[in-house]
Amino acid sequence: MKRMLCICLSLLMIAGxxxxxxxxxxxxxxxxxxxxxxxxxxxxxxxxxxxEKETGIKVNYTTFSSNEEMLNKIKSGEKGMYDLTIxxxxxxxxxxxxxxxxxxxxxxIPNIGNIDxxxxxxxxxEGNNYSVPYMISNAILCYDKSxxxxxxxxxxxxxxxxxxxxxxxxxxxxxxxxxxxxxxxxSVNETDPAKVEKIKQKLISLKPNIKLFDSDSPKTSMISGExxxxxxxxxxxxxxxxxxxxxxxxxxxEGISLMIDNFVIPKDAKHKANAEKFIEFLLxxxxxxxxxxxxxxxxxxxxxxxxxxxxYKNNAASNPPASALDKxxxxxxxxxxxQLYDDVWTEFKNS
Amino acid sequence: xxxxxQKIIKTFxxxxxxxxxxxxxxxxxxxxxxxxxESRRNIVFTGxxxxxxxKMFENTRLIEAFGNTVIVALCSTIISTxxxxxxxxxxxxxxxxxKGIIDTLMYIPVVIPEIILGIALLVIFSAAQMxxxxxxxxxxxxxxxxxxxxxxxxxxxxxxDPSVEEAAMDLGANRxxxxxxxxxxxxxxxxxxxxxxxxxxxxxxxxISFFTTGPRSTTLPMQIxxxxxxxxxxxxxxxxxxxLIGTITIAILTQSxxxxxxxxxxxxxxxK
Amino acid sequence: MKAKKRFKGLPxxxxxxxxxxxxxxxxxxxxxxxxxxxxLGRNSNGSIRYSFALENYQKLINAQYLKIYAQxxxxxxxxxxxxxxxxxxxxxxxxGGSKTKKVIMMLLVIVPFWTNSLIRLYGWKTILGSxxxxxxxxxxxxxxxxxxxxxxxxxAVILGMVYTLIPFMILPLYASVEKLDHSLxxxxxxxxxxxxxAFLQITLPLTLPGIFAGSIMVFIPALGYFFVSDxxxxxxxxLIGNLIKNQFNISxxxxxxxxxxxxxxxVTILLVKLYTKVGGNIDDLGVA
Numbered sequence: 041m042k043r044m045l046c047i048c049l050s051l052l053m054i055a056g057x058x059x060x061x062x063x064x065x066x067x068x069x070x071x072x073x074x075x076x077x078x079x080x081x082x083x084x085x086x087x088x089x090x091x092e093k094e095t096g097i098k099v100n101y102t103t104f105s106s107n108e109e110m111l112n113k114i115k116s117g118e119k120g121m122y123d124l125t126i127x128x129x130x131x132x133x134x135x136x137x138x139x140x141x142x143x144x145x146x147x148x149i150p151n152i153g154n155i156d157x158x159x160x161x162x163x164x165x166e167g168n169n170y171s172v173p174y175m176i177s178n179a180i181l182c183y184d185k186s187x188x189x190x191x192x193x194x195x196x197x198x199x200x201x202x203x204x205x206x207x208x209x210x211x212x213x214x215x216x217x218x219x220x221x222x223x224x225x226x227s228v229n230e231t232d233p234a235k236v237e238k239i240k241q242k243l244i245s246l247k248p249n250i251k252l253f254d255s256d257s258p259k260t261s262m263i264s265g266e267x268x269x270x271x272x273x274x275x276x277x278x279x280x281x282x283x284x285x286x287x288x289x290x291x292x293x294e295g296i297s298l299m300i301d302n303f304v305i306p307k308d309a310k311h312k313a314n315a316e317k318f319i320e321f322l323l324x325x326x327x328x329x330x331x332x333x334x335x336x337x338x339x340x341x342x343x344x345x346x347x348x349x350x351x352y353k354n355n356a357a358s359n360p361p362a363s364a365l366d367k368x369x370x371x372x373x374x375x376x377x378x379q380l381y382d383d384v385w386t387e388f389k390n391s
Numbered sequence: 392x393x394x395x396x397q398k399i400i401k402t403f404x405x406x407x408x409x410x411x412x413x414x415x416x417x418x419x420x421x422x423x424x425x426x427x428x429e430s431r432r433n434i435v436f437t438g439x440x441x442x443x444x445x446k447m448f449e450n451t452r453l454i455e456a457f458g459n460t461v462i463v464a465l466c467s468t469i470i471s472t473x474x475x476x477x478x479x480x481x482x483x484x485x486x487x488x489x490k491g492i493i494d495t496l497m498y499i500p501v502v503i504p505e506i507i508l509g510i511a512l513l514v515i516f517s518a519a520q521m522x523x524x525x526x527x528x529x530x531x532x533x534x535x536x537x538x539x540x541x542x543x544x545x546x547x548x549x550x551x552d553p554s555v556e557e558a559a560m561d562l563g564a565n566r567x568x569x570x571x572x573x574x575x576x577x578x579x580x581x582x583x584x585x586x587x588x589x590x591x592x593x594x595x596x597x598x599i600s601f602f603t604t605g606p607r608s609t610t611l612p613m614q615i616x617x618x619x620x621x622x623x624x625x626x627x628x629x630x631x632x633x634x635l636i637g638t639i640t641i642a643i644l645t646q647s648x649x650x651x652x653x654x655x656x657x658x659x660x661x662x663k
Numbered sequence: 664m665k666a667k668k669r670f671k672g673l674p675x676x677x678x679x680x681x682x683x684x685x686x687x688x689x690x691x692x693x694x695x696x697x698x699x700x701x702x703l704g705r706n707s708n709g710s711i712r713y714s715f716a717l718e719n720y721q722k723l724i725n726a727q728y729l730k731i732y733a734q735x736x737x738x739x740x741x742x743x744x745x746x747x748x749x750x751x752x753x754x755x756x757x758x759g760g761s762k763t764k765k766v767i768m769m770l771l772v773i774v775p776f777w778t779n780s781l782i783r784l785y786g787w788k789t790i791l792g793s794x795x796x797x798x799x800x801x802x803x804x805x806x807x808x809x810x811x812x813x814x815x816x817x818x819a820v821i822l823g824m825v826y827t828l829i830p831f832m833i834l835p836l837y838a839s840v841e842k843l844d845h846s847l848x849x850x851x852x853x854x855x856x857x858x859x860x861a862f863l864q865i866t867l868p869l870t871l872p873g874i875f876a877g878s879i880m881v882f883i884p885a886l887g888y889f890f891v892s893d894x895x896x897x898x899x900x901x902l903i904g905n906l907i908k909n910q911f912n913i914s915x916x917x918x919x920x921x922x923x924x925x926x927x928x929x930v931t932i933l934l935v936k937l938y939t940k941v942g943g944n945i946d947d948l949g950v951a
Contacts (some may be wrong), residue, residue: 074607080617102606103617108913115710115915116513118522121606207810211898242582252815252897256620266793266814382914387727389901396858405757408768411753415775416824421796422778425789475683481678493679496686498945499694502879503931504887506904507924510911511693514921518696534689537682566674595780597890602911612779619785619894630781638777663733 046250072266074314075100077110077125079301080256081276082175083333091321097314105255106212107131108133114140120308124315129300130214132171133164141170142305148316151323159340163370172319175331178339178360178368179215181290182277182321187268195223195292198269199242201212203249207269208261211253213385216373217243218297219271222369229372231380240384244391251333253389264366278336278357289357294366296360332358419635426628444633447626457612463525463610464593467532474533474588475540480574482541483548500535501542508535509602516603523605531603532596536589545589547581579648694928701921711917718923732926738817739885742824746832746881748875749825754836754873757841759885769837772830780827784894787826791819791895815897823891828884832877839873840866846849873944883931912946 076083080103088099104110107128114122114135127135146152146168151158155173165171183192187206192198198207209216218228221241226235251267254260258272260282270277274289281287303319305312321327328344331337336358339345345353352358360368374381375379396606429438433434471644482493500508512531517602559569575582597612605612611630664739672811701719704712722728757768775783791813798810813819851861889904903923910920939945 047863053591077606080620092847102609105620106913108915112911112915116517116911117605121522250899251812252899253619256617264792264794308601348869383727386901386906389729389898390730401860404752404759407752408756411749411829412771414749415829417774418783418790418826419775419778421786421789463752474685477678478682481682484673484680487675487679488685492691493683493686496690499690503928504885505883506887506889506905506907507694507697507928508690510907510920510924511697512689513911514694514696514700514917530689534685536850537685541682566801591776595776597781598887601908609732614779615779615781615785619781620790627782631778631899635774636776639774 043311046329047185062322067170067362069354070286071311072097072314073100073123073317074098074101074311075121075123075309075317076318077104077113077122080105081128081300082126082335084134084330086334087322087327087330090330091318093336094097094321095314095317095367097311099318103300108213112248112316113134114306115177117177121305122306123309123311124303124305126174126301127171127304128177128371129162129298129302130371130373132302132304134169135304135306136165137373140307142307142309142312143169144319145312149320149323151320153155154325154328154343155339156325156340156342162300163304163372171304172323174301174303175335176298176340177273177275178338179210179219179271180272180274180277180296180360181292182262182272182280182287182336182357183290184262184265184268184284184286187265187287191288192269192290193293195219195294198249198271199223199246201249203269205249205251206249206267207246208258208267209250209253209271210258210273211255215297215299216271216388217381217384218290218369219357220246222292222294222297225294228369229374231377233380234381236384240364240387243384243388246389247388259283261383273337274360277334278355281355281357287325289355291356291361291364295369296364297363298368299371312373422628423632424651426625426632428625429623430556438448443454443625443629446634447629447633450626452609453614453626453630456609456611459525459608460526460594460611463528463532463608464590465528467536467593468586468589470529471540471589472582475537475585475589476544476578476582478537479541479544479548480570480578483551483555485544496606497538498539501538503534505596505598506602509599511610512599515604523603523608525608526607527603528600528608528610531599532589532593535596535599536592539588540582540585543585547578551577558639561660614655697921700918701925702917705916705918716918719919722919723922723926728923729908730901731901732899735886736930738821738824738900738902739882741821742828742885743823743832743878743882745769745821746829747836747878750829750832750877751874754833754840757837758840765841772833776830781890781894784823784827784891787819787823787873788814788897790865804867814895815899817896817900820892820896820900823895824885824888827888827891828881831880831884835876835880836870836873839870839876841868872943875938879934879943881940883934886927886930 074097076088076099078101082103083101091097092099100124102134102224104113107130110125110127111131111134114125132141135175149172152168152172159173159176161170181192181195181198185191188203214228217239220239221228221230224235224238224242226239230236230239249269252261252330253308257276258270259276261267261271262272262280263283270280270287277287277289281289303322309315322331322342325341325343325347328339328341332339332344332348332352335353336355338358338360339348425436426443427439427441428436428443429440430436484488509531511536513528516523516527551574556569556573559573560566564572582587596610597616600610600613601616604610614629618624683755700711702717703713704714706712706719760768788795792798793810793812793814795814797813798807801807802810835922847865847869848861849864852858879915887904887907889902889908892898892900892902892905907920907923907927910923912914935945
């Protein structure tokens with residue numbers, strides 16, 4: 041009897057200690073932690089480790105696959121769950137106007153001077169009080185020239201029936217609908233119901249050509265030969281090109297949409313100072329270079345750009361031509377009309 | 392004539408069984424094989440290497456996720472086994488007002504799709520302003536494990552002869568002593584198999600963890616879920632292979648225990 | 664003695680209180696909460712508007728959502744049928760073996776459970792891909808000229824579902840077949856019945872409870888899965904699980920997600936009622 045009681049009591053004690061341990065682990069994290077919420081495939085482990093080594097601050101890294109997912113998690117989670125996250129241009133606007141962001145202590149982030157002035161003081165945050173540019177992640181087209189010798193140079197090309205079941209698309213509402221909008225000559229922020237209906241029909245006509253949706257690693261499908269056409273983030277195209285030289289990037293003649301990703305600090309972040317330290321760290325040219333080496337997005341950091349190798353500078357996927365940048369559209373916050381796009385997306389995915 | 396027909400049917404049955412087992416294990420073979428693959432991508436086998444097993448330990452996020460999984464699984468198994476076992480005894484013995492409700496509630500996590508329980512728990516944690524983390528995960532796991540423990544123990548109790556308990560109490564043992572020295576040993580196979588079931592469910596849970604996990608409490612299935620979408624690096628294969636070897640070892644070591652448990656469970660239900 | 668009488672109710676409370684409180688707090692209340700939310704509205708910034716609204720349920724009646732439910736039911740249906748066809752001979756063979764054979768086969772079925780289901784599904788990706796193992800083999804032996812497009816299709820999703828859920832069919836089927844009284848079959852053959860007659864008239868009806876129990880344990884989870892279609896379907900099929908997950912994960916429309924879940928619960932209750940009506944024993948469920 042005593043033996044049984046001892047066993048049971050000790051089991052309960054172990055359970056208690058374990059739960060207690062996990063409880064105390066989270067209270068120990070008071071000063072030296074950073075809860076960083078980022079896109080998948082957007083930050084090299086080497087950079088996080090370098091930051092941890094230099095500052096002793098442990099980075100808790102979690103990921104998401106779209107702006108909407110990030111916004112959702114931040115809104116529905118506990119206050120101050122994340123200290124730092126990356127929001128695209130229109131999402132910064134949404135979050136700022138909804139009071140979801142902390143004002144940055146700009147004195148702590150002098151390295152912002154390294155950023156090309158083209159990308160500072162933009163519409164979504166004039167004065168950069170709430171955001172600092174990280175990388176530019178345009179979505180562009182690409183194709184495998186060994187499978188498609190005739191090439192692709194217009195968005196409307198990919199709608200051709202002969203490309204049935206051969207496209208990998210981003211799983212991103214704004215980017216994909218934007219693509220269809222641009223092909224029709226519309227704005228990517230179109231809210232006129234008649235025009236949105238046309239966008240919907242155009243999208244649905246594309247569905248048979250789409251093999252799969254992937255926002256996390258579409259390059260895998262292009263490299264493995266699963267698909268011969270891709271609509272994906274420019275760095276994914278660049279990385280695919282590295283592993284499969286048959287892949288060609290395309291800036292369609294109708295234009296592309298720009299996506300400027302920025303560091304932002306969610307409201308009530310528990311480790312705001314650590315977040316600002318991290319941003320300052322990332323703005324250093326040699327650190328920014330490390331990011332571009334592994335994820336070759338368009339780098340807005342002028343000082344880092346100087347340090348990058350020719351292989352990066354010569355890659356069209358990471359360096360949009362001026363003609364493309366001039367025509368590029370900026371995605372904007374839709375406000376109350378967001379539900380309109382949601383419904384189109386559901387119907388499109390369902391078709 | 393009849394004997395050859397019987398033989399043909401038996402061989403066909405054997406062949407079918409082997410094919411099914413092949414079907415079950417084929418992807419496992421692939422996962423194990425690619426843990427030794429030289430290439431970083433799980434697409435083509437380029438060469439043989441052990442390096443991923445070493446790299447696995449350097450992947451701190453992966454190891455941390457594994458640690459979380461083990462902590463959550465152990466805690467939730469212990470808690471749900473304790474609550475479930477004594478609950479099963481109570482439900483087996485006593486009648487009370489509202490028993491019907493409790494019985495119905497018990498079936499819900501077993502029968503409804505997991506996603507519903509996942510969002511229900513998310514919603515209630517959010518309403519209670521509870522931060523999502525290891526604690527919410529453990530609570531969630533206990534919630535879906537308790538019914539399985541209760542049913543397993545109850546199945547064992549069905550063949551249980553209450554006169555043994557009465558005899559013990561007539562001989563002067565109080566209720567607590569009777570429980571620990573008489574009841575528990577008899578139902579122990581059911582308790583163990585219920586605990587094993589709870590452990591298995593917790594270690595592999597994807598859906599409910601998806602909704603109730605927080606930034607600092609990623610579990611192994613969640614970590615793998617975010618990786619399988621972007622491309623699994625072979626150190627995950629290495630970890631999975633090691634887990635597989637570990638669980639097979641435990642299975643073989645407790646083989647006698649499992650044989651008896653399964654036999655008794657099936658016998659216990661036969662006697663219903 | 665007075666002391667003993669005072670504590671008479673104690674064992675009852677000690678054993679029943681923890682489990683009852685837990686179930687009430689963490690199952691009953693959350694589900695009621697979901698029901699309540701399903702009747703609420705949504706503000707434009709995504710938060711819940713606390714006013715009674717039928718808009719979520721009204722939304723469900725449109726063709727888009729009905730199509731999603733139909734597709735999910737169809738996939739779950741095929742998954743169940745295929746599982747039955749694959750599992751029955753297996754369970755039958757298992758039940759006919761020696762005691763050791765039974766245990767070994769049981770272990771072989773359960774052990775894959777202990778490796779992560781996601782990584783096993785990922786293994787299927789490697790096997791089924793355009794340049795994957797299966798296509799590689801078929802191409803090398805010149806059985807086909809172009810690689811088969813197996814991945815990111817509905818059949819791939821069904822394969823993934825069958826793969827993940829088949830143990831839930833095998834175990835109840837086995838339990839049912841094992842209980843079969845072979846003397847009945849002997850009597851039948853003594854009376855001159857052909858094998859397949861005996862199977863149709865005796866074995867099948869008597870193992871029907873196992874088939875029903877297995878069907879419930881496969882069909883209902885299949886309705887709610889989202890990760891199988893995520894991994895093997897390429898995001899091409901929108902199923903109920905994906906739709907519900909999106910409401911909580913991306914679209915921030917909890918009331919709609921709640922309404923979708925309530926409908927799913929209703930479908931589940933209907934199926935379980937159907938199951939008990941055709942003679943299924945609810946105690947057979949859940950002993951996986």
